[in-house]
Amino acid sequence: MAKEIVVISGKGGTGKTTLVGSFAHLASQKVMVDCDVDASDLHLLLNPRVREEHEFYGGSIASIDKEKCSECGFCESMCRFEGIKDFQVNSLNCEGCHFCYHLCPEGAIEMKEEMAAKWYLSETRHGPLIHGRMGIGAENSGKLVAALRRKSWELAREEGARYIISDGPPGIGCPVIASITGADLALIITEPSLSGLHDLERIADTSKHFRVPLLACINKYDLHEGKSQEVEDFCGKKDIKVAARIGFDPGVSASLVEGVPLTEYSQGRASREVKSLWQEILNNL
Amino acid sequence: MKVAVASGKGGTGKTTVAVNLANLIKEDYQVYLLDCDVEEPNAHLFLKPSFEKSYPHTVPVPQVNQDNCDYCGRCSEVCAFNALAILKKKILFYEHMCHSCGSCIYFCPREAMVEVPREIGLMEVGFYRGMGFVHGILNIGEAMAPPLIKEVKKYQDRAQVTVIDVPPGTSCPVVASLKNIDFCLIVTEATPFGLNDMDLLVQLLKELKVPYGVVLNRADLGDDGVEKFCKREKIPLLLKLPFDREIARLNAEGVSLIEEITWVREAFKDLWSGMKELMKFHG
Numbered sequence: 001m002a003k004e005i006v007v008i009s010g011k012g013g014t015g016k017t018t019l020v021g022s023f024a025h026l027a028s029q030k031v032m033v034d035c036d037v038d039a040s041d042l043h044l045l046l047n048p049r050v051r052e053e054h055e056f057y058g059g060s061i062a063s064i065d066k067e068k069c070s071e072c073g074f075c076e077s078m079c080r081f082e083g084i085k086d087f088q089v090n091s092l093n094c095e096g097c098h099f100c101y102h103l104c105p106e107g108a109i110e111m112k113e114e115m116a117a118k119w120y121l122s123e124t125r126h127g128p129l130i131h132g133r134m135g136i137g138a139e140n141s142g143k144l145v146a147a148l149r150r151k152s153w154e155l156a157r158e159e160g161a162r163y164i165i166s167d168g169p170p171g172i173g174c175p176v177i178a179s180i181t182g183a184d185l186a187l188i189i190t191e192p193s194l195s196g197l198h199d200l201e202r203i204a205d206t207s208k209h210f211r212v213p214l215l216a217c218i219n220k221y222d223l224h225e226g227k228s229q230e231v232e233d234f235c236g237k238k239d240i241k242v243a244a245r246i247g248f249d250p251g252v253s254a255s256l257v258e259g260v261p262l263t264e265y266s267q268g269r270a271s272r273e274v275k276s277l278w279q280e281i282l283n284n285l
Numbered sequence: 286m287k288v289a290v291a292s293g294k295g296g297t298g299k300t301t302v303a304v305n306l307a308n309l310i311k312e313d314y315q316v317y318l319l320d321c322d323v324e325e326p327n328a329h330l331f332l333k334p335s336f337e338k339s340y341p342h343t344v345p346v347p348q349v350n351q352d353n354c355d356y357c358g359r360c361s362e363v364c365a366f367n368a369l370a371i372l373k374k375k376i377l378f379y380e381h382m383c384h385s386c387g388s389c390i391y392f393c394p395r396e397a398m399v400e401v402p403r404e405i406g407l408m409e410v411g412f413y414r415g416m417g418f419v420h421g422i423l424n425i426g427e428a429m430a431p432p433l434i435k436e437v438k439k440y441q442d443r444a445q446v447t448v449i450d451v452p453p454g455t456s457c458p459v460v461a462s463l464k465n466i467d468f469c470l471i472v473t474e475a476t477p478f479g480l481n482d483m484d485l486l487v488q489l490l491k492e493l494k495v496p497y498g499v500v501l502n503r504a505d506l507g508d509d510g511v512e513k514f515c516k517r518e519k520i521p522l523l524l525k526l527p528f529d530r531e532i533a534r535l536n537a538e539g540v541s542l543i544e545e546i547t548w549v550r551e552a553f554k555d556l557w558s559g560m561k562e563l564m565k566f567h568g
Binding site: 009010011012013014017037038039041044059060078080081092095096097098099102103134136137138139141142169170171172173174175176177191192193194195196198199202203205206209210220223224227250253256257259 | 485
């Protein structure tokens with residue numbers, strides 16, 4: 001069975017997508033999946049050609065039939081999400097809980113399935129990519145992540161892939177939990193700063209809570225060697241192996257501008273460090 | 286005046302901008318800083334406020350009194366989130382699925398359910414040099430951030446100016462953070478990633494009908510995509526900050542930049558007057 005490796009960070013913007021793009025270039029027999037459905041960027045490095053397009057219905061939104069509505073205001077008074085005001089539904093506030101639908105004495109409320117996202121199975125020059133895009137302000141990103149992962153498992157089985165490489169979202173909440181639960185390995189990428197360290201602590205605790213095996217790496221470690229040491233000390237204490245220290249390298253931004261994975265774009269120091277990180281991951285699976 | 290600092294993409298410098306902006310504004314106005322990134326709150330690391338009040342935040346969830354329950358299944362039927370399941374002589378409640386809508390309680394025909402509080406995070410309220418500071422810390426393993434964000438947002442009308450640090454992304458936690466604000470400062474970086482995610486945020490802000498302007502961070506690491514986009518879409522580019530190792534070092538240590546680097550202080554002054562002009566704020 002394919003091994004699923006998910007790259008997460010807690011703090012955003014520490015280099016998750018740069019790593020996943022490079023792993024896509026370095027690994028053989030793999031499937032990629034972009035679980036950062038809020039702000040997905042992996043497609044900008046892999047230049048996908050869409051093979052299948054799917055619609056994702058995450059939940060439903062109340063809708064009031066003006067003809068039937070007697071304007072009694074019961075729905076508005078009972079809704080806990082300020083989803084209804086003056087007999088009109090505020091679709092950004094509506095939680096999709098159906099309470100008003102069940103309550104309405106006139107049967108004037110209908111729940112309409114909301115297309116929360118589109119998701120795709122694409123071909124890239126480095127193999128298949130499963131990716132999606134949440135509707136603006138849409139809910140249920142965790143459910144979409146679960147759907148993307150299911151597809152990646154299915155595809156990995158069909159293609160006999162050895163690895164599933166997943167680009168995770170920032171934070172520690174719903175889409176993160178949906179991304180890491182049951183994965184074979186979570187790689188945390190952090191940076192040497194107070195924020196990076198603080199966020200590392202919370203994502204490490206979250207990963208341990210869901211019993212996901214962990215590796216860590218420090219990006220731009222040389223921007224603050226003292227803080228890098230603190231990150232290493234923390235990892236040591238928590239028994240998390242630090243698999244790489246990647247130096248600050250302007251080549252990284254340049255590779256993003258070119259839209260090419262770092263390891264494909266450059267042979268510079270960050271690129272070499274990412275290559276040895278991938279080897280280290282394989283040794284730890 | 287309520288100003289949010291958001292980005293779409295993570296790690297572009299939201300918290301740095303929010304903290305330095307609040308520090309500058311507080312010299313002339315009464316200010317509250319709200320950190321709505323309850324999954325990974327960081328603003329306190331830069332301000333080290335003294336907290337005067339801290340309390341657990343709870344959400345109401347159902348509790349079943351098995352004595353009154355006849356396992357009719359009505360609660361499970363009305364729950365849209367599959368948080369309740371009925372076995373023969375047992376009700377299973379999955380608390381992490383519950384959205385606290387109150388539907389099950391209301392529709393239980395035997396009044397066998399009551400609402401009890403369930404803790405999802407910690408609220409902390411305090412001060413830093415006269416500035417009010419509020420944040421929420423979501424409990425580890427907790428999936429839903431918006432209820433805690435709503436609690437933090439309750440403090441947004443307490444001062445002349447409120448600065449709100451918004452989590453990354455564009456989904457429900459961001460929407461909750463951007464409710465009822467006057468202006469949004471978009472912090473982005475000069476890479477195609479920064480542009481892509483900023484574009485998503487702009488679409489959301491248009492839908493919310495919130496005016497916005499842009500801070501371009503690490504403007505010299507990348508390309509001119511963001512600047513071209515701002516020009517084409519007529520979005521005010523209020524501040525450009527270059528990549529600077531000294532800024533990176535001070536930031537890593539949680540030091541306020543405007544107090545250490547004169548040109549950064551001047552840059553933030555320009556930013557604030559640009560924002561005031563856009564918001565027509567002369568208070």
